[in-house]
Amino acid sequence: MEPLGTCTALLLIGTISLLLLSAIWNSKMYRKGRMPPGPTPLPIVGNVLQLKGKQWDEVFSKISEKYGPMFTLYLGTEPVVVLYGYEAIKEALIDQGNDFSARAKVPLVEKIYKGKGIIFSSGESWQLIRHFTLTTLRNFGMGKKSIEERIQEEARYLLEQLHGTKGQPFDPHHLVTYATYNVICSIIFGKRYGYDDKRFQDLFALCEDNVKIFTSVCGKLFNVFPALMEWVPGPHHRMVTNFAKFREIVLEEAKEHRATLDPNSPRDFIDCFFIRMDQEKHDEASAFTMENMVICSLDFFGAGTESTSSTLKYGLLILQKFPEIEEKVQEEIDRVVGRSRMPGMADRGQMPYTDAVIHEIQRFISFSSVGVPHAMVKDTLFRGYTIPKGTTIFPVLTSALHDDKEFPNPKEFDPGHFLNEDGTFRKSDYFIPFSAGKRNCAGEGLARMELFLFFTSILQNFKLKPTTDPKDIDITPLEKPTIRFPRPYKFCVIPR
Template identity: 55%
Template structure:
C-alpha cells in the first residue's frame, strides 16, 4: 500500500514538473504556444500519428502559424502556412538548414549520407552529389536520354498486359529505379530480375513502415520502440539489405575503376576518395560512399515512382482531364516520336496536370524535419538549440488563397486565363531552401516524361466506376501513400 502511494506521489510530482516546465517555455518571448503535454506521452492524445498533417492543420487554427507540440517528451515547433515556412526555409535558410531529429533516419544512416546528416559531412556530400548529378556524363548520355530510354522499357511492360487489369506499382518502381541505377551504377536491370524485384520490395516496405502507426510511434518514442518487438524493426533489415546491394556494386566498381574515365556516380565518388586519401578529416570515405549512394538510390526511386502512381490514379479518376492531356500531346508531339523536355513549353496543360498531381497529393506533407543549431528568435518566440522543426509543406501546397478549392484536383491551379502555364512560389513539393531535395531536377523530368509517354500510347481506364475510386491516402505520416488500385491500359 505504501509502495502504491509513493508511486502515485511520484507520478503527481512528475506531472506538476512537466506542466511547470511547459509553462515556462510557452508564451511571448519564449517557446511558441501549444497544447499542454502529458508526461512521457506528450501530445499523443491531440496529435494523431495516422494523419499528422491534418492534425497539425487543426491545431494551427487554435494556436496560429507557429506553435509547439510534444512528440513524446520532445518539443517540436510547427511552422504552418506559406509565410512562416518561407521565412524559415528561404529568408532565413542558413539558420534553419540543420537536419532535425528523426530517429528512424538517425538509426539507419548514423549521421552519414545526404538526407539525415549535418555539419561539414552534409555540406560536402550534398555539394558533391548535386554537382555530379548536374554535370553527369562528361560528354556521355544526358539524363533526359536515360529517362526516354527507360520509358521504352516501361511501355513494353505495359504492352504485355494486353489491356487487362494490372497494378502499376512494381513496373513504375522498376522504371524509376532503373533511371537512378543507370546514373549511380551505370546499368539497368531487367524487370523480372529477382534481386532487383527484391530491392523494390525492400523500398516499398521501408516507405510503408515509416508511414505506418508503428513508424510514427518509433519517431515519438524511439527509446522505447527500439527494444519492443514488432513490424517497425523489420524496416531496418530492409535498410541493411539495400546497403548490402550498394556495397556489392561498389566492390565491382573498385575492381574495374579507370580514374581517367569514370562511368557513373560510384566511379566519380571512388575517384574523389582517391584524391582525398591523405586527408584524415575528409568526408569522402567508404561508409559515406555507401550511405550517400543509398540515399540517392532510395530517394531517387520511392518518392518519384509513388508520385507517378498516384498521378495515374488521379487520371483514371478524372478521365476528362486525361483526354485533354492526350489532345495536347497529339497536337504538339504526334505519334511518330516520344515527348521530350523541349516540348514542355508548348504543352501548358500537360505541365499544369503534372504540377497539380504533385500539389494535390502533397507526397511529403511535413517535409523531413529541420532544426536550429543555436537558440533562435523567430517572430516573437525563441526556439531553443536542437529543437526539431516541422515545416508543414502541405499547408503551402493547399493554401486556399493561392489555390482556390485546394482539396480538389484542378489543373487550372497552374494555368492563366489565356491557357498559358502559371508558375507559383507556393509550389514546394520538394521543400525549399538549403535542404531542398537534391534530386528535384531529375524527379521533375521523370514525372513529366514518363506520364506523357504513357498517355501518348495508352488510354488508362479504371476497373471500377471512376466515381467509386478512393484517392485518399491509406497512410499519411512522413509521406502519403495512395490506396492500392488496378487499371487497364488500352492502346491508342
C-alpha cells in the same frame, strides 16, 4: 501475438508503468521560455494522442486556427515547432535558411545513418556531400548517357511491359515502381536491371520493406519513444538487418566499379564518388568514405523512388477519374510531339497544359505533408520567439500547397491552378512539394524530369481505361499521418 499487436500492447504497458513511476514530471516539458505557445502536453506522451490515427496536417490546420502560423507541440518529451502557412515557411526556410538548415534527429533513421549521407546529415559534411551530388547530377549528366536518356530508356521498357498487359486489368504498383527504381540504379550503378533480376528484386524488397516499417505504428512509436521501443519486439528492428543487406549489394557493385574505374570517363555516381575519394585519400577527415557512399546510395533510393512512383500511380488514377483532362493532355502531346518519337524535356516548354496537370497532381496529393523535419542550427530569434538550438521544425508543406488564396478550391483537382488566362503556364511560389530553401530535395530536378517523361510517354501511347465508372473512383489517400499513398487499384491501358 503478431509483432504489431505485441508492439502496441507492450507500449501501452510501458506507458502506464512510466506514468505510475513518474513521481516528478519531466520539467523540460515546461521549460518553454520564449517558445511559441501550443496545446497543453500530457506527461510523458506529450501531444501524441492528439495526432494518433489522423492526418497530421489536418490536425495542424485546426491547431493553427487557435495558435496561429507557429506553435509548439511535444512528441513524447521532445518539443517540435510547427510552421503552418507559406509565409511562415518562407520566412524560416528561405529568409532565415541558415538558422533552420540542420536536420532533425529521427531515431529510427539515426540507427542506420549515423549522421551520414545527404538527407539526414548536417553541418560541413552535409554541405560537401550535397554540393557534390548536385554538381554531379546537374553538370556531369552521369557519364556517357545523360539523365534524360536514361529515363527515356526506362520509359521504353515500361511501355513494352504495358503493351504486354494486352488491355487486361492490372495493378500498376510493381511496374511503375520498378521503372523509378531502375532510373536510380542507372544513375548510381550505371546500368538498368531486368525486372526479374535477383539483385534488383532483392534491392526493391529491402527498400520497400523499410518504407513499410518506417510508416508502421512501431516505426512511428520508435521515433517518439526510442529508449522504450529498443526493448519492444516488432518490425522496427528489421530495418537494421535490411540495411546490412542493402550495404552488401552496394559494396558488391562498388567492388566491380573499382576494378574497372577510368578516372577520365566516369560512368555513374559510384565512379564519381571513387574519383573524389581518391582525390581526398590523404585527408583523414574527408566526408568521402565508403560508408558515406553506401548511405548516399540509400538516400537516392529512399528519396528518389517512393515519392516519384507514388506520384505517378496517383496521377494515373486521377486522370482516370477525369477523362476529359486526359484527352486534353493527349491532344497537346499529339500536337507538339506526335507519335513517331518519344517526348523529351525540350518539349515541356511548348506543353503548358500537360505541365500544369503534372504540377496539379503534385499539389493536389501533397505526397509528404511535412517533408523531412528540420532542426535549429543555433538559438534563434524568430517572429518574436526564441527557438533553442536543436529544436525540431515541422514545415507543413500542405499548408502552402492547399492555400485557398493562392489555389482557389484547393481540395479540388484543377489544372487551372497552374494556367494563366491565355493558357500559358503559371508559376507559383507556393508550389513546394520538394520543400524550400537550403534543404529542399536535392533530387528535385531528377524527379520533375521523371514525372514529365513517364507521364507523357504513357499517355502518348495509351488510353487509360478504368475498371469502374470514373465518378466512383476514390482519389482520397490511404490513411498515413504524414505521407499520402494512393489507394490500390487496377486499370487497363489501351493502345492508341
